[in-house]
Amino acid sequence: MRLSFYSVSACTLASAVIASASSSIFNVANFESNDIIYRDVAVIGGGSAGTYSAISLKDKGKSVIVVEKKGRLGGHAETYLDPVTGTPVDMGVLVFHNITVVKDYFNRFEIPLNKADEFLTSEFYYDFRTGRPVSPTFTPSAEDVSAAFAAYMAQYSKYPGLINGTMLPSPVPEELYMPFGKFVEKYGTQAAIPSMYYFNPGVGDILSNPVIEQFRYWSSYMVGSVATDFLGPVRRNVSELYTRAEAELSSSSSLLLSSEVVHAHRAEGESAIKLVVRTPSGPKLIIVKKLVIAFPPKLDFLAPFDLSATEKTLFSKYIDTGYYVGLVKNSGLPKNASISNAAQYHTEFTFPYLPAAYSFAPSAIPGLQLVTYATGQTSKSLPLSDEAVKTNIINTIKRIQKQNPDRFTTTEPEFVVFASHAPYNLQVRSEDIRDGFYEKLYTLQGQRNTHWTGAAWKGEDSSLLWKYSEEIVVPQVMEGL
Numbered sequence: 001m002r003l004s005f006y007s008v009s010a011c012t013l014a015s016a017v018i019a020s021a022s023s024s025i026f027n028v029a030n031f032e033s034n035d036i037i038y039r040d041v042a043v044i045g046g047g048s049a050g051t052y053s054a055i056s057l058k059d060k061g062k063s064v065i066v067v068e069k070k071g072r073l074g075g076h077a078e079t080y081l082d083p084v085t086g087t088p089v090d091m092g093v094l095v096f097h098n099i100t101v102v103k104d105y106f107n108r109f110e111i112p113l114n115k116a117d118e119f120l121t122s123e124f125y126y127d128f129r130t131g132r133p134v135s136p137t138f139t140p141s142a143e144d145v146s147a148a149f150a151a152y153m154a155q156y157s158k159y160p161g162l163i164n165g166t167m168l169p170s171p172v173p174e175e176l177y178m179p180f181g182k183f184v185e186k187y188g189t190q191a192a193i194p195s196m197y198y199f200n201p202g203v204g205d206i207l208s209n210p211v212i213e214q215f216r217y218w219s220s221y222m223v224g225s226v227a228t229d230f231l232g233p234v235r236r237n238v239s240e241l242y243t244r245a246e247a248e249l250s251s252s253s254s255l256l257l258s259s260e261v262v263h264a265h266r267a268e269g270e271s272a273i274k275l276v277v278r279t280p281s282g283p284k285l286i287i288v289k290k291l292v293i294a295f296p297p298k299l300d301f302l303a304p305f306d307l308s309a310t311e312k313t314l315f316s317k318y319i320d321t322g323y324y325v326g327l328v329k330n331s332g333l334p335k336n337a338s339i340s341n342a343a344q345y346h347t348e349f350t351f352p353y354l355p356a357a358y359s360f361a362p363s364a365i366p367g368l369q370l371v372t373y374a375t376g377q378t379s380k381s382l383p384l385s386d387e388a389v390k391t392n393i394i395n396t397i398k399r400i401q402k403q404n405p406d407r408f409t410t411t412e413p414e415f416v417v418f419a420s421h422a423p424y425n426l427q428v429r430s431e432d433i434r435d436g437f438y439e440k441l442y443t444l445q446g447q448r449n450t451h452w453t454g455a456a457w458k459g460e461d462s463s464l465l466w467k468y469s470e471e472i473v474v475p476q477v478m479e480g481l
Contacts, residue, residue, distance in 0.1 A: 025263050025276055026263070026265055026274040026276065026285065028285060028287075030285075031283070031284075031285045035282065035283065035284050035285060036284070036285045036287065037065055037284055037285070037286045037287070038063075038287050038288070039063045039064055039065045039254075039286065039287075039288045040057070040062040040063045040064065040288060040289050040290065040481050041054075041057055041062055041063070041064045041065075041288055041289065041290045041291070041292060041477060041481070042064070042065050042066075042067065042273065042275060042286050042288040042290075042291050042292070043057075043064055043065070043066045043067070043292045043294055044066075044067050044261060044275075044291065044292065044293050044294060044295060045067075045068065045069075045075075045293065045294035045295030045454065046066050046067075046068030046070070046072075046073040046074070046075070046242075046246075046255070046257075046294075047073075047074065047075025047076065047077075047294060047295065047454065048074070048075050048076065048077065048093070048454075048462040048465050048466070049294045049453040049454045049455070049458075049465040049466070049468075049469050050066065050068070050075075050292070050294030050295070050453070050454070051066070051073050051074070051075075051242060051245050052105065052465065052466045052469050052470070053292050053294060053453055053469045053473060053474055053477075054066045054245075054249060054254070054292075055105075055108070055245055055248070055249075056469065056470055056474045057474060057477065057478075058248075058249075058252075058254065059108075060474070060478060062478070062481055063254070064249075064254050065254055065255070065256065065286055065288070066249055066254060066255045066256065067256045067259050067260070067261060067275075067277055067286075068255070068256065068257050068258075068259065069258070069259065069260050069295075070257070070258070071257050071258045072242065072246065072257065073242040073243075073245055073246045073249075073255075073257075074238075074239055074241075074242035075092075076092040076093050076421050076460075076462075077090070077092050077093040077238045077239050077241070077242055077462070078090070078091040078092040078093075078239070078325060078419045078421075079091065079237050079238060079239035079240075080327055080365075080416070080417045081237075082365045085365070087364050087365050088235065088236055088237035088239075088364070089327060089363045089364050089365055089368070089370065090236065090237065090238045090239070091325040091326070091327065091370060091417070091419060092238075092325060092419065092421060093238050093462050094116070094232065094238070095116040095225070095230035095231065095232050096113075096116075096230060096231045096232065096462065096463045097221045097222075097224075097225050097230065097231070097461075097463040097464070098225065098228070098229065098230070098231050099221065099463060099467065101463070101466045101467045101470055102231060102463050102466065103231075105241070105466055106233070106241065109240075109241060109244040109245065111233055111234075111235075111240055111241055111244070112233070112234040112235075113231045113232065113233060113234065114231070114232070114234050115229045115230075115231065115232070116229065116230040116231055116232030117232065117236070123334075123337040123338065123339075124334070124337060124338075124339040124340070125339065125340050125341075125342040125350070126339055126340075126341065126342065126400055126404075127341070127342060127343055127344060127352070128341040128352060128356050128357055128396045128399070128400070129343070129352075129353065129356070129399075130399070130403065131396075131399035131400040131401075131402060131403030131404065132403050132404075133404070134342040134343070134344050134350060135344075136342060136350050137344075137348070137350065138190070138194065138348055138349050138350070140190070140191035140194075141191075144191035145191045145192055145195060146227075147191065148188070148189040148190065148191035148192035148193075149189075149192045149223050149226075149227070151187050151188055151189050152187070152189045152192055152218070152223070153220060153223055154187075155175075155183070155187055156215055156218075156219075156220060156223075157220070159176070159215070162215060162216075162219065164468070164471070164472055165438075165442060165457060165458055165468060165472065166212065166216060166438040166441075166442075166457075166458075167438070167442070168212065168433075168438055168439065170436065170439055171434075171436075172212075172433055172434055172436065174434075175211060176210070176211050176212040176215075176433065177210045177211065177212060177430040177431075177433040177434050178210070178211060178430070179207060179208050179209070179210065179211075179430070180206060180207055180208070180209050180210065180211050180213075180214045181207030181208065183211045183214075184207070190348075190349075193206070193207075193349055194349055195226070196214070196218055197349065197351060198340060198358070198359070199226070200217055200218070200460075201323065201358040201359075201372045201374050202321050202323035202372075202374045202421070202424045202425050202460070203217070203321070203374075203425055204321045204354065204374070204375070204376045204377040204425070205354070205376055205377070206351070207347065207351075209427065210427070210428075210429070210430045210433055212433055212438075213427040213428075216427070216458070216459040217425075217459045217460055217461065219459065219461070219464060221461075221463065221464060222461065236364065256277060256279050256284065258279070258280050259277050259278060259279040259280070259284075260277065260278050261275050261276070261277050261278075261304050261305070262276050262277065262278050262283075262304050263275070263276040263304055264276075264291075264304050264305045264306050265306060266291060266305065266306055266448040266449060266450055267448060267449065268447075268448055268449065269449075271449075272287050272288065272289065273287070273288050273289070273290065273291045273449055273450075274286070274287055275287075275288075275291075289449065289480075289481060290449045290450070290451065290477050290481065291449060291450045291451070292450075292451045292452070292453060292473065292477060293305070293450060293451070293452050293453075293454075294452075294453050294454045295454060296318075296320070296381070296423050296426055296454065296455070296456060297315045297318065297426075297452065297454075297456055298315065298318055298320070298381045298423055298426075299312065299315050299316055300381055301381065302315060308447070308448070310440070310444070311444060314437065314440055314441055314444070317428045317429070317432045317437060318379075318426045318427070318428060318456065319377045319378060319379050319426070319427060319428065319429065320377065320378065320380075320381065320383075320422070320423035320424055320425055320426045320427070321374055321375050321376065321377055321378070321383070321422070321423070321424050321425050322355065322374060322375040322378070322382070322383035322384050322389075322420070322421075322422040322423070322424065323372070323373070323374045323375075323420075323421040323422060323424035323425070324372070324373040324374070324384075324386070324389045324418070324419065324420050324421065324422070325370070325371065325372050325373070325418075325419050325421065326370075326371050326373075326390070326393070326415050326416075326417055326418035326419065327363060327365075327368045327369065327370055327371075327415070327416040327417050327418075328360075328368065328369045328371055328393070328394075328397065328413050328414065328415055328416065329367055329368055329369075329413070329414055329416050330367075330411040330412055330413050330414055331360065331369045331397050331411065331413045332397070332401050332408045332409035332410060332411040332413070333360050333369055333397065333400070333408055334362065334408075335362055335366070335367075336362060337362070338359055338360060338361035338362070339359065339360050339361075339400075340358065340359040341356055341357055341358055341359065354374060354375055354376045355373070355374065355375035355376065355383070355384065355389075355392070356373065356374075356392070356396070357371055357372065357373045357392070357393050357396050358372045358373065358374060359371070359372055360397075368416060371393055373389055373392070373393055374424075377427070380423075381422065381423045382420075382422050382423070383422060383423075384422075386418060386420055389418075389420070390415055390418055393415075394413050394414075394415075397413045398413070424460065425455070425460055426455060426456040441457075442457075445473075445476060446476055451473050451476055451477050452473070453465065453468065453469045453473045
């Protein structure tokens with residue numbers, strides 16, 4: 001098709017207008033001098049990986065600015081403080097691996113660590129859909145569980161690239177993208193599956209997930225910590241780490257809370273990265289040499305970041321789960337034992353149907369029950385509204401009470417605190433893994449002066465996110481600064 005002179009002129013004019021408008025967004029003349037922030041690096045997202053990366057870069061002599069959408073740092077690290085006694089209850093991140101990066105990070109903020117509390121083993125199982133008790137039909141011995149984990153690790157250890165992320169052989173072996181249920185049958189690891197499932201809520205249908213997505217969370221470090229001991233803060237308050245990091249970053253004008261990037265210009269080479277950020281005190285212009293994005297890379301979250309075609313294609317592949325936690329009072333549930341969700345005939349492991357609550361467990365505050373809730377996989381970043389989840393949980397408690405009046409007190413349960421951790425456990429489908437998704441993903445590191453960290457790049461594990469950020473991401477960011 002031949003374009004007329006007028007068509008070409010119109011297209012050229014339209015392009016010029018768009019370019020001019022885009023340029024004016026980042027024009028320093030449109031901002032007051034105290035609203036322009038110059039730094040070496042901007043870190044977008046103040047969760048586990050983002051906060052760690054910012055502190056590490058700062059310790060290495062680089063200037064940083066952290067932009068966090070919430071009014072606090074910490075991401076999944078949610079801690080409730082009882083207003084009467086001051087007793088803390090961690091609701092999100094609970095434990096850490098006994099590795100150098102963890103001990104160094106807590107020591108940097110003078111927060112002592114010791115052996116973490118043991119997880120309360122479920123003593124009762126109920127089908128939360130009906131409220132009726134369930135008798136688990138699969139109860140492996142400790143010896144069988146240990147042998148199953150050993151068989152699992154024998155296969156995991158074949159892929160040393162998992163130490164530095166999700167670095168897979170090319171072509172990707174079918175064994176890494178087949179359903180995890182087939183892997184379980186092939187290597188006889190059934191005895192480990194209940195521990196894997198209930199220890200890590202939020203994985204969706206564990207038996208349908210691709211094997212590599214299970215490997216990403218259940219790493220050699222995770223298996224080792226389960227076999228020995230995890231670490232936890234002596235004061236049992238994980239959020240203290242982020243409170244101290246927040247104070248340090250704020251004192252050097254290196255933190256923007258309740259703030260969000262609304263426009264971004266990312267360039268190659270020596271060109272500066274420019275960000276327009278909406279803050280409680282008005283718009284700011286941030287000009288930096290490099291960018292670290294440390295929040296879940298879902299397309300709706302990344303809309304302001306001028307994505308390349310490759311980035312759009314890759315990030316469109318992500319699916320996730322919804323994961324939610326809270327503390328409930330007046331539950332009428334056991335004060336010294338947890339109850340877990342189970343469906344008698346769903347699978348040989350009696351796993352529950354989702355979405356649903358996983359479990360209720362007594363907290364360190366008498367009378368308050370800690371609840372966890374999750375959905376199956378979805379392409380939605382926010383699978384359910386907070387109100388829908390809370391209503392479902394309250395109805396679940398009432399259903400259990402009604403069906404078991406001889407065991408549980410009939411009360412009116414109420415939420416004391418609630419938190420959404422959606423989107424959680426980002427992963428991709430088997431066909432995407434087969435087609436080299438993860439190999440393509442890691443080639444994005446450093447393109448357009450942008451680096452990436454967070455659970456999508458390593459796994460839902462704060463300890464290993466810090467290790468990944470320190471050993472892989474931060475050194476790459478430092479190059480050329």
